[in-house]
Amino acid sequence: MSHLKIAKAITMWEKTIIQIKSFLNHKQNAIAYNKQSNKIQKINQTLEQKLQKQTLQLQQVNQQLADKIVEQQQMEIALRESEERYRDLFENANDLIQCVTPEGKFIYVNQAWKATLEYSDTEIETLSIFEVIHPDCLDHCMEIFKKIMVGEVCNEVEATFISKSGRKVILSGSINCKFVQGKPVSTRGIFRDITERKQAEVEIHYALAKERELVELKSRFITTASHEFRTPLAVILMAAKLLEKFSNQISEEKKQLYLERIQTAGNHMTQLLDDILIVGKLEAEKLQFAPTYLDLIQFCGEIVEHMQISSTTNLHTIKFNCTSSVTHVYLDAKLLRHILINLLSNAIKYSPQGGNINFELAYKSQEITFRIQDQGVGIPEKDQKYLFDSFYRGSNTSTIPGTGLGMSIVKQCVDLHNGNIVIESQVGVGTTVTVTIPEQC
DSSP: OOHHHHHHHHHHHHHHHHHHHHHHHHHHHHHHHHHHHHHHHHHHHHHHHHHHHHHHHHHHHHHHHHHHHHHHHHHHHHHHHHHHHHHHHHHHOSSEEEEEOTTSBEEEEOHHHHHHHTOOHHHHHTOBHHHHBOGGGHHHHHHHHHHHTTTOOEEEEEEEEEOTTSOEEEEEEEEEEEEETTEEEEEEEEEEEOHHHHHHHHHHHHHHHHHHHHHHHHHHHHHHHHHHHHHHHHHHHHHHHHHHHHTTTSOHHHHHHHHHHHHHHHHHHHHHHHHHHHHHHHHTTOOOOOOEEEEHHHHHHHHHHHHHHHOSSSOEEEEEEEOSOOOEEEEOHHHHHHHHHHHHHHHHHTOTTOEEEEEEEEEETTEEEEEEEOOSOOOOHHHHTTTTSTTOOOTTOTTSOOOSOHHHHHHHHHHHTTOEEEEEEETTTEEEEEEEEESOO
């Protein structure tokens, strides 16, 4: 074999070896690839399982979140409905509900509050709670504010507010304070209007007081009347008995004296009955004011003449003086007669030593003034404030007959004329009574 053939054979073996090596390399690579591929598949399977598991967990979480969102939405709807119900309840409640800042500005008031106190929404925006509280109640409310600002709850609060029109509104309720991080942010109050109840209580107290007064009046009437009637009745019975038994033995002068005593006692009883009937009518408000035109000078002159004639003694002189021209005036003659007769009777009765009684009449600017002045025992200062009480008598008049009705009658008759009465008195010196009445009442 030649060298050339040998070289070609060697080359062929070398190529074959190279191909074999290449094949072996490829096979090893394929085996390695297969191994790697298997590993990757296993890893992929593991990842797929984890992904599926996480996806399932994520789906569960998403479902839970969805359930939570639905639940939250339902809670929000329920909360809104609840808030609407409470707001509707507050707005339509009969009680007055308010929410106020610590500075006194209104945050919220309900319809009952606005309707009762007569303020509009626009006015409330610029209004302060301290402008609504009645001035007489402001100090009391400020004390309550101080208490609730430190956490106290006031469950029994009574306060007087004032409406826009100036009407007093008495409220009763509770008030507390809302705190945020320890600081007061608003006061909340719920009140009930008790104005009518309070007025009813006042009327009841007044009625009870009037009833007690009536009971006392009846008691005093029984005591006074029994005493006052006993004396003239005793005089009448004694005089009548003397006239019956000794009519043929006593002189005409004595008979006349006994008859005068009977007449005087009868007149006294008649006057007493008249006074009691007048007081009864005045207490029952049945004595009406009925003015007519009358000649006042003539009217007063007739009363003076009547009093002078009916006096049981000649110790007193009534001096009548008119200081201005008085023609016909518009007054109630019956009530005016009660006024003047009672005042002149007192002047005579409480001047036991006699003397002059000055009776002055004046007319100016459609105002009539009657002034009666005596020189009698006078009225102690401590008794003067009780002079117009029925059956009340001065502490220094126990020995002088009387019912204590006269000045009560005078005062109420003057009041029916829309007039005024002033009494000036000094013990041991005398008394001056001045009655002023407007002509046109």
